[in-house]
Amino acid sequence: MTYYIKLGVILFMIAAIASGVLAFVNNFTKPIIEENQRQMEIEARRTVLPQAKTFEYVEDNLPYYRGYDEEGQLVGYTFMAVGAGYSGDIQTMVGLTADYKIFSISVLIQTETPGLGANCTRPEFTNQFSGKEVDELYIDVDSGDIDNITGATITARALTNSVKKASDIIIEQTKDLSDNTKHDYSKDKETA
Amino acid sequence: MGNIFTLAISAIFINNFVLTRFLGLCPYIGVSKKLDQALGMGMAVIFVMSMASTITWMIHNYLLIPFDLVYLQTIAFILTIATLVQFVEMVIQKMAPSLYKSLGVFLPLITTNCAVLGVSIININESLTFIESILHGIFAGIGFTVVLIIMAGLRERLDKSPVPESMKDLPISFILAGCMALAFLGFAGFNI
């Protein structure tokens, strides 16, 4: 009996030491990981809506940021579109102008096939979105205006559809608000 | 009901664990020589995958998250699986000694079957509910077994075919797996 207890104790000790070491490393790396994520999103927001000087976070079904220029005028919205691609989620940051046209998109995270779907991050593909109305967001195979990526229809379709879907939600969430135009700088926490 | 069907088709065909996700390859190559061995292994794997999905889901949601120990996920999951396999081994030894003999060393090797740990992690990554996780485990196991049985049947035939000396055994099995993967590639992009 004591033999089995001894076995249990040894295993427990090893597991406990392991957990301790991991907790230590975790404390060290977790803030870096979170900071990386934050930085990436800040960068992306500025890229897809460069006219905006400040961003204001809005909690909603699909959380988004309102972008304001120096005079406090609303210039547009930024939000994340997520779609299931060929091999994992594709996360795209979208910049929508105040009159609901796509200004720019930036693919943040994708693990699509290198040389095929992964080319969805290239400007040749993403630039097509700029200036489009939200209703025009379909790939050409689905009777839309966005040129497909040869051999990566799944990726192109997933990305395009996710951007359209998210944009529709944002339009729905923002179209009725009347206090959209002026921005109160005194409430600012984040400046671009 | 439709949701279960989608989950099943996805796990068995569209995202087949062996031929699409590349999980469970070592036993796939190791145990697919004889048909009855393959069937026995497949049953054991289905059982372990569903039980593992269940327990690891609970561990993740009731232990790791509330106590902020998510970084211990890998250790916790693999220890759970190792214990589970040990348990299954004892049960099979008592209840079906002939199966135990024929599976031999491959039974404890289910612990290192990437498919088991893989499905546990995928359940969490895709935020499946408890029931969905269990079902996913079952269907993923079925997908593994289906492919394993097909492979075993084909390899039994292969033994009697004129294969070049250097391609015998492993190389030709991989070529065969490649052809099967090609067939399963046809399921990609199914929109159900």
Next chain:
Amino acid sequence: MSLIKELTKGFIKENPVFIMALGLCPALAVSNSIENAIGMGGAATFVLLCSNILISLLKNFIPPKIRIPCYIVVIASFVTIVDMTMNAYLPDLHRNLGIFIPLIVVNCVILGRAEAFASRNSVLKSIFDGIGMGIGFTIALVAVAFFRELLGAGQLMGIQIFPNNYQPILVAILAPGAFLTLGLLMGLINLFKKPETD
């Protein structure tokens, strides 16, 4: 066996992937580009080396009855360390390797070497064995990735090698291509191995 032999045996003669058929899952999954292959190879080698060392150090302390769970805890710890560190400092590679980073813990190469070698040999020998097997594993991954990336995308390490109008053999970079490439490479190695055993 001399130490150098311990090191080099993992390269070709006892190559974990091509000869011993271990570590197959990552060999096929992350060999779609040379960069991923090197990343995975490096991560696995690190874990293999550390776990070999620690298990060799603890070999007289771990009771045989619970040795497998103990090895698993040790290996899983190093895998988690690699996971967290890569997430913090190499986020792109971390994303590309995805689920296969935690799956390093069930990489048969690592558990296999722990059981077959590190638990019965000195720390010094285990170090060389670990490095050798790790390099062999990496060589195998890079070999498969070389063909898959070249034929499937016309690139090597992201650099365009084939002219731009090269029509890539798409299947090479998809799942079937992985199986076919590995099978053909294994067959090729068998072809050159045969004279030795005569």
